[in-house]
Amino acid sequence: MGRGKGNLIVGQSGGPTVAINSSLSGIIHEALAQKSVGEIYGMYRGIRGLLNEQLIDLRRQPVQVIEGLRQTPGAALGSVRYKVTEGDYERILDVLKRRNIRYVHYIGGNDSSDTSWKLSKLAAAAGYELSVIAVPKTVDNDLVHTDHCPGYPSAARFVAMATRDTGRDTESMGPESPIKILEVMGRNAGWLTAAAALARQEEGDAPHLVYVPERPVGVDQLLHDVEHCYREREYVVIAMSEGAQESPGKTLGEEYGSKEVDVFGHRMKGGVSDFVATLLSGKLGLKVRLDKPNYLQRSLTACASAVDLDEAYRVGRQAVKEAVSGRREAMITLVRDAGPGYHCSLAVASLADVANKEKMLPAEFMNTEGNYPTQAFLTYARPLVGELLPAYERLNKHFV
Amino acid sequence: MGRGKGNLIVGQSGGPTVAINSSLSGIIHEALAQKSVGEIYGMYRGIRGLLNEQLIDLRRQPVQVIEGLRQTPGAALGSVRYKVTEGDYERILDVLKRRNIRYVHYIGGNDSSDTSWKLSKLAAAAGYELSVIAVPKTVDNDLVHTDHCPGYPSAARFVAMATRDTGRDTESMGPESPIKILEVMGRNAGWLTAAAALARQEEGDAPHLVYVPERPVGVDQLLHDVEHCYREREYVVIAMSEGAQESPGKTLGEEYGSKEVDVFGHRMKGGVSDFVATLLSGKLGLKVRLDKPNYLQRSLTACASAVDLDEAYRVGRQAVKEAVSGRREAMITLVRDAGPGYHCSLAVASLADVANKEKMLPAEFMNTEGNYPTQAFLTYARPLVGELLPAYERLNKHFV
CATH class of the missing domain: 3.40.50.450 (Rossmann fold)
Structure with a gap:
């Protein structure tokens, strides 16, 4: 031996x-x-x-x-x-x-x-x-x-940092291109998407809306949420799970996506964020920008x-x-x-x-409206992700 | 006063x-x-x-x-x-x-x-x-x-780091999902896309192909390039400019993209990397994965x-x-x-x-085939971007 x-x-x-x-x-x-x-x-x-x-x-x-x-x-x-x-x-x-x-x-x-x-x-x-x-x-x-x-902690840190940074970028452009969707991994569970909320350091900071598969959101509710946030501050940053649902078991926009065909005649998969971007720009007349970092979420050592x-x-x-x-x-x-x-x-x-069991985001980790994580989630996730550095500043809006 | x-x-x-x-x-x-x-x-x-x-x-x-x-x-x-x-x-x-x-x-x-x-x-x-x-x-x-x-140096550093990291991710999965396309900003100039080449630290490292708007690539050439790389090592990482061209002035796949309509009947913009992904999976039968970090390229302070x-x-x-x-x-x-x-x-x-002038990537910064930056480009860009840290390791393939 x-x-x-x-x-x-x-x-x-x-x-x-x-x-x-x-x-x-x-x-x-x-x-x-x-x-x-x-x-x-x-x-x-x-x-x-x-x-x-x-x-x-x-x-x-x-x-x-x-x-x-x-x-x-x-x-x-x-x-x-x-x-x-x-x-x-x-x-x-x-x-x-x-x-x-x-x-x-x-x-x-x-x-x-x-x-x-x-x-x-x-x-x-x-x-x-x-x-x-x-x-x-x-x-x-x-x-x-x-x-x-x-x-998870490293991917969550990526999502938090990406939300914070693309949030500043979106805020800069204001009403010119006011809606940003960050598409986050996780087809069934919203843990990673919820981590976007760790980006918020001051009231009003990105993200403004967070959608996870565990809490389906109808198209009307989604439009209402975004419009409400836009009226408040002229820009909206949304963290959207790639598995966000319209109703239990039905991915947002899946019936639209499945009708499209690619250049070879194959049916195209309905991308959630692409659907939502089209929806928001069509119904609200606002420019929507997407970030789809995909595999960088699980690989970027920075x-x-x-x-x-x-x-x-x-x-x-x-x-x-x-x-x-x-x-x-x-x-x-x-x-x-x-x-x-x-x-x-x-x-x-x-x-x-x-084996073969899946732990979903518990109910108490999302707010009643199903569009933002709770303090309980933040308390859970923050020590895993650590402090987001460097600290950022904002100019005081002292108009002359 | x-x-x-x-x-x-x-x-x-x-x-x-x-x-x-x-x-x-x-x-x-x-x-x-x-x-x-x-x-x-x-x-x-x-x-x-x-x-x-x-x-x-x-x-x-x-x-x-x-x-x-x-x-x-x-x-x-x-x-x-x-x-x-x-x-x-x-x-x-x-x-x-x-x-x-x-x-x-x-x-x-x-x-x-x-x-x-x-x-x-x-x-x-x-x-x-x-x-x-x-x-x-x-x-x-x-x-x-x-x-x-x-x-530019910070965005270039993002592109280099993202290429290095998504390269390792793609290498891990091998022939299961062997093609990765990283879509990079820059509609007319290829400076940022070329920075992907800074990711390569050893022979064979990602990226394997780099396409910039200054050097149009026909669909046949693209298929040939990817197939050649895939035969060599069973995975291919491509850095693709969002403005990559099929022929001078014509974005890759623009005639396909413009035929599609979204759920509201609007014409959809043809995304270069979406087109190329569909092309490669359709013609070569290989699974293609995309990273589209978009606005994170210009905002991620990490x-x-x-x-x-x-x-x-x-x-x-x-x-x-x-x-x-x-x-x-x-x-x-x-x-x-x-x-x-x-x-x-x-x-x-x-x-x-x-004012109103644009500096393109000079000819000597791309190889003859138009699919990879030259040493002259690397010498130009490396000091701007700095060393990529931490250093990564690879297991020696001593099979028993």
Whole structure:
């Protein structure tokens, strides 16, 4: 069996984040420190790398590479979107046994926790001693049983900073092009979109309206909201989830989008913000501008949250500790301490309780009108994102 | 006449930048230091503020506000897009005379230098002693007679960082969604799009293709370029100017875009990157993802260039020095010193030589194929943008 009691493998899955490699770095560092860990393998492009036996040797990486991963965006091992099927089970078990892999760490979100749970059950059924400890990662922040998910604080910081900055830009242009829509990731859950509200430092600051999938908004209400805000200050900054809904289950404008065809005759997907932009300019006669930073939300390290990078690393180390201590299956979770001051401790949840579940923005995190986050949300999210710096100034409007 | 020889007015015009308020801060600081300057007025929303006599008293601003402007995005005075017409002349001259304004500073790009030049000629023709010293500002970097324009280095830094980070994200996903298009501002000039090339730190890094308006690319050539890059490494990151052309004067896909109508029956503008995305997915069968950060390019302070903020401030101060020293009209310019090391000195150009002229990316800044910037461009742009930090790592692909 060589060095240690068994070999370890780690994979990354789903959309990358700014912090996903920080978790990988934590796993490698802890694995190197644990005597019971033999070889340290990386799945090249997620579970597919395990299936194809494309394994990267993580013991043969220079020290500065493992350290540098803590601030490198993207998934350094390569990622994948692949749902394990029953047809894959035999092959997976074969590779695990042949390679004497006893510790599996999968860094990912909902689908990944499902994959981890399947692997764990598979090994148990086959009587193969295996520890599967999942590491949470998703900018959507929708995993249950954890205060938040690594990756979310940095993406939330991007959204807050982008809202603050594009807000100043929009304010400058005034009535010439008064409406700005920032389209934010998150098809089902509004956690990331709600983070836009962290941009507001003074009364009247952007954002002015925040729409999340959990709170559908009819077209008439939307028009009313925007018109009301515009009358107040001559410009309106809207943070709009890409999954914002018109009514439960129906994305805003989806019936319009689906009628359009592209240059090849394919039906075009209805983009929520494109629809809303067209709606507002058509019905209110106001110029609308869009920002669609898309994948920059989960990759721009210039907006990384220091809390996030640190926690992601700690969660990675903890996963290995749990594995070598004999725990058979779990996802590492973050548990917020009582305070004063922000700190999260590490704990575990059973994969059975995490897999295939989605945590939506709770009702108390949005106002009654469903168009702005509450103080309770801000209190939750602010320590994750940190202070927005530098501080900005505004000229006093002393007219002569 | 009160304090000083005459009063000073400053306005901001066109699209804001991360650095436009740094120039404003420099102007106010220098004006406060000059004994010959009496009142210091700000035009509320550009030349319209002068026309409407909506003037902000800049002597009545707290010290920390003027200092804080150096790092505040947006146009603190409010901006405007308005072309002065002959019908406005009488009114402008009347306000200038009545308010004893002797120094005018207009911070802006091409249109603003034209406005400044008109004001200068107007005063000269009326025999009214006036100094008009324009302050360059544009993320497009297309003003002539200056090494570069304040505002450009920060926007270029955003584009470089965004390309580097979304490049890592795209690389992670590999063949699952292998094509990323980053749409970059600049309808006529490719300076900002070319800055994407600063993201490349190792051979093979993103970006892989860079398309600028100055170098039209036919649809067949585009398909060939992308296919070639995809064969090499299974993913392709493209920096695409919003004004990229198919042939001289014809935006890529403009004939397709113009055929489509929105939900209200209005014709939709053809977005270059949307067209290219549809083209690539249709013809090559590859998944294409888009980033359209739009106004974040000119506002996200997290990507501000330190060189830019400093130069913008210096240019502002210099404008006031030139005005009080008796210069009647000019735009402040940046002149790159011989080196070693990067430094720009300040000089002046006549508004007559600047107004209504556009500086395109020179031929030697793009390769023969017209799909990537040259080393000469990188040498020009790198000191403006500065080092991209933190350094990123990549795992060595030691397969077991």
